Structure formats: structure tokens, C-alpha cells
Amino acid sequence: MLFRSGKVDTTEWAFAAGGLYKLTDRISLYANGSRGFFFPELRSAAFRPLPAGLAANASYAPGTQSYTAEIIKQGEIGIKMGQPDYSLTLAGIYTKLDNRRQVLFVNDGAGGFTEKVNLVGTESYGLESTLDVRLMQDLHFNGNVTWQKSKYTDFDTTPANIGHKVERQPELLYNAGLYYDNGTIDASIFTNYTGDNYTASNNAIKLKGWNVAKIGRAHV
Numbered sequence: 762m763l764f765r766s767g768k769v770d771t772t773e774w775a776f777a778a779g780g781l782y783k784l785t786d787r788i789s790l791y792a793n794g795s796r797g798f799f800f801p802e803l804r805s806a807a808f809r810p811l812p813a814g815l816a817a818n819a820s821y822a823p824g825t826q827s828y829t830a831e832i833i834k835q836g837e838i839g840i841k842m843g844q845p846d847y848s849l850t851l852a853g854i855y856t857k858l859d860n861r862r863q864v865l866f867v868n869d870g871a872g873g874f875t876e877k878v879n880l881v882g883t884e885s886y887g888l889e890s891t892l893d894v895r896l897m898q899d900l901h902f903n904g905n906v907t908w909q910k911s912k913y914t915d916f917d918t919t920p921a922n923i924g925h926k927v928e929r930q931p932e933l934l935y936n937a938g939l940y941y942d943n944g945t946i947d948a949s950i951f952t953n954y955t956g957d958n959y960t961a962s963n964n965a966i967k968l969k970g971w972n973v974a975k976i977g978r979a980h981v
Contacts, residue, residue: 775798790839795835798833806878848891849891853886857885886910887910890905890906891905902939908933951974952972
């Protein structure tokens with residue numbers, strides 16, 4: 762009976778910090794940053810190739826490929842403002858992910874498939890904003906918007922994908938609507954928008970953006 766064995770281990774650390782500075786009673790500046798990690802799935806640490814000529818029924822411990830944690834770094838800096846008739850926030854955001862291990866199922870050319878480990882890295886930056894405005898005593902406009910640029914910085918199995926946009930990550934997202942609640946009548950009309958995004962890492966097929974409009978209660 763064939764037995765193959767291997768051992769993996771790794772050590773990592775995480776850190777988070779933040780701060781806030783009050784400019785006035787109604788305006789504040791803030792910043793935060795973090796470094797975190799994910800331990801990869803065990804099945805993403807494949808065995809090293811077996812020596813040539815090894816008997817098919819031999820037990821062997823070839824060891825495994827690299828097993829290092831996925832590192833994610835995030836940062837945000839922004840401003841918050843609260844006034845009697847409106848409030849808003851505006852922030853710049855940044856995220857970087859390294860050593861992401863994907864397990865891909867690849868055609869083997871003989872009617873089957875094999876599992877292949879792909880190491881990728883991504884990077885994104887953008888802006889986020891929220892706004893709430895009291896238009897009347899019981900009527901508010903409320904909305905939020907996110908704009909981001911994302912791309913692959915590493916792609917082990919297909920280096921040509923480096924620099925491509927990350928699939929299923931739209932550049933623009935927003936939600937905006939009117940919300941009315943006087944204690945008796947509770948209603949809203951709002952829309953959610955998801956921008957253009959790609960279906961795969963080679964950016965060969967683009968999905969057009971879409972809106973979803975809804976009418977319902979102001980509070981769920």
C-alpha cells in the first residue's frame with residue numbers, strides 16, 4: 762500500500778491600530794491600519810515531485826511545497842462630519858493581499874482533471890463616502906458610494922494576468938434613496954448600482970453594470 766506523508770508549519774503575526782483627531786465638535790479626522798493573515802488550506806500544499814524510478818507501491822515522504830500564510834494589509838484615512846441637517850464621511854482605502862493560494866481544477870488533456878495550486882497577489886485602492894441629508898422633518902436622503910481600482914500583482918500559473926483587474930470586483934458601487942418615517946407612515950424608494958466587472962482573471966468577458974430599484978419600508 763502506498764503512503765505519502767508530509768508536514769507543514771508556519772508562524773505569523775497580526776497588528777491593528779487606529780486613531781481619531783477632533784478638529785471641531787462636529788468634524789473629526791481618523792486613520793486606521795492593520796496587518797493580518799490567513800492560513801492556507803492543507804490541500805493547497807501539494808507534495809513535491811517524486812524521485813524518478815520510485816516503485817509505484819513504495820511509501821515515501823517527499824515533503825511539501827511552500828506553506829506560508831496569506832498576508833493581508835489594509836489602511837484607511839478619512840473625515841467625518843456631523844451637522845444638524847446632514848452628516849457625511851469621506852475616506853481613502855487601500856488593501857493588499859499576498860500569497861493567496863488558489864486550488865484550481867485543470868483539464869489534464871485525457872478527459873479528466875487535476876488540482877493545481879496557483880499563488881496570486883492583489884492590490885486595490887479607492888474612495889468611500891456616505892451622506893445623510895434631512896430634506897424635511899421626516900424625510901431624509903441617504904446614500905453611499907464606493908469607487909475602487911483593483912489589479913493582480915502576482916499570478917503564478919499565468920503571469921500574463923498580472924496587471925489585470927480582479928474578477929467580480931466592480932469599480933463603482935452605490936446606494937441612494939429617499940426615506941420617510943413620521944411614526945405612522947414608513948416608506949422608502951432607493952436604488953443599488955453595481956458597476957461593470959469581469960467574469961475571469963484574463964478579463965476576456967465583461968459584465969455590464971446594473972441597477973436594482975426598490976420601494977418598501979424605511980426601516981427593515
